[in-house]
Amino acid sequence: MSIVAVGSVAFDSILTPSGRATDILGGSCTYFSLAASYFTEVRIVAVVGEDFTAEQEDIFWKRKIDTRGIEHEKGKTFRWGGQYLENLNEAKTDFTELNVFENFQPHIPNEYMDSKFLFLGNIHPALQAMVRQEMNGVQFTGGDTMNFWINGTRPQLIQTLKVIDVLLINDTEAKMLASERNLPRAAHKVLAMGPKALVIKHGEYGATIFFREGAFGIGKHPFRAPALPIEEVKDPTGAGDSFAGGFMGYLASQEEINREVLKRALFYGGVMGSFAVERFGTERLQNLTREEIDGRFEVFRELTHLE
Amino acid sequence: MSIVAVGSVAFDSILTPSGRATDILGGSCTYFSLAASYFTEVRIVAVVGEDFTAEQEDIFWKRKIDTRGIEHEKGKTFRWGGQYLENLNEAKTDFTELNVFENFQPHIPNEYMDSKFLFLGNIHPALQAMVRQEMNGVQFTGGDTMNFWINGTRPQLIQTLKVIDVLLINDTEAKMLASERNLPRAAHKVLAMGPKALVIKHGEYGATIFFREGAFGIGKHPFRAPALPIEEVKDPTGAGDSFAGGFMGYLASQEEINREVLKRALFYGGVMGSFAVERFGTERLQNLTREEIDGRFEVFRELTHLE
Secondary structure, three states, rough: OOOOOOOOOEEEEEEEEOOEEEEEEEHHHHHHHHHHHOOOOEEEEEEOOOOOOOOHHHHHHHHHOOOEEEEEEOOEEEEEEEOOOOOOOOEEEEEEEEEEHHHHHOOOHHHOOOOOOOOEOOHHHHHHHHHHHOOOOOEEEEEEEOOHHHHOOOOHHHHOOOOOOEEEEEHHHHHHHHHHOOOHHHHHHHHHHOEEEEEEEOOHHHHHHHHOOHHHHHOOEEEEEOOOOOOOOOOOOOHHHHHHHHHHHHOOOOOOOOHHHHHHHHHHHHHHHHHHHHOOHHHHHHHOHHHHHHHHHOOOOOHHHOO | EEEEOOOEEEEEEEEOOOOOEEEEEHHHHHHHHHHHHHOEEEEEEEOOOOOOOOHHHHHHHHHEEEEEEEEEEEEOOOOOEOOOOOOOOOOEEEEEEEEHHHOOOOOOOOHHHHOOEEEEEOHHHHHHHHHHHOOOOOOOEEOOOHHHHHHHHHHHHHHHHHOOOOEEHHHHHHHHHHHHOOOHHHHHHOOOOOEEEEEEEOHHHEEEEEEOOHHHHOOOOEEOOOOOOOOOOOOOOOOHHHHHHHHHHHOOOOOOOOOHHHHHHHHHHOOOOOOHOOOOOOHHOOOOOOOHHHHHHHHHHHHHHOO
């Protein structure tokens, strides 16, 4: 089934121990949609400026991503610059130029309205809630957020969490959202705010999915997927968005959402994140095959599988 | 097969968010031997002072741990005080009184010399090497170390690593030992120093075992075991030593050491660590049953197992 993804499209300038890239295509919606496109039909909602040309749009089209929801505004596209010289696990932001993204008002094309899956990328929680309300026919909604919204717009975020089925955030964000330093206790507090499931991404240590008791009829025992030990991380940008794309894309491709499917989705999330960091920007995500993806899925499985 | 463990026996004073305990039995050799005792016969080598009485020795005897290698010296037993109020993952040391441990010279009783497994706890690497040389009939040696020896006695440690089959350390120690911030690259550098396998403990994220190519005839692909998300960690002291005890104890109980056995050992390590932190000190490790242990092993398996 098709999935609608709302988020940012950006031009990134990135410095890592492996090198430098300037003004390359990035943004949460870009990484998410490329990763998800290997599993299902993806339709995106974003805003770009006049510097976004056919060259960039072609990257989406090659992956058959529906770009009718991209609004083209006067001005420049969102730009972000960051570096990972000291710590590959955390970007140090050099600059943020919101540009046309500053006044982003997501508009869902009519042609998208029959989608049953929705992913609310890392934007203002009030906008997330608005999109969710507009797409009232969706059956399953995933969402992302970040420290900025957790601290700055907590009341709106709390409202949005009530209409999200799965929230995907990292350890720090989960602890901040729950005001709780113990991870499983933080998870249960977040689940009490609304989501049926919570995916906490641990970076190089993988991810855990926690379930609200009774959700999906599958009990509340958590499940963990590993991350691949990677010797050369070229560029960590977009790893979390690619994780979300693999996770949500796989879910949208399945007939039914049950515990086993959610477990496999968590593995596919890790798989797509592991590909993303192998090259700068979205390069690796543009040219994968489903065979490569499933091959790596088996490597992930072997990494923790007991006979 | 029996295993000989060399290390510290101590009295610990511990403060955690869950409470306080004063002068309770601790030490790396104590946690290790109690954890390993559920899998195999354990023989310990340590030193204690006059304050170590039948009351403490009884804790070992109840688990059928051979204490003939404990030397009783004039003076006081090693004492350590620490707290975990700010960070449950890292102890803040309040005091260290080495006492009789300061001049610890491990003597292996003749009755121990037929053991085929040896665990060299966290003591001076020159003492580790001496014990290993004395017990030249052992078939498999595990070892631990810490920042203090990595920084302060690196040349001796490098020598000791040549006679250790499996080294068990944490992320920080592995990166420090290898002078390398990327974990898998650090692992390969440590393996090049001698060990056939390297277990890196990630605390609440589990552990990874890396193999030297060709070691155990099993290829070099790493393997990861999860840690249980635990809502209430009463006292983290001894979690790593209990992990090592479960890992080594299980290995010593097996006919053959192959990849599958090492994978299961990594899971049993996590299981014993998870029990240790449920109560203060060694309390939980004193009264387990093999059924409880294997029950939790299944929980760990389910935590990452895909159908």
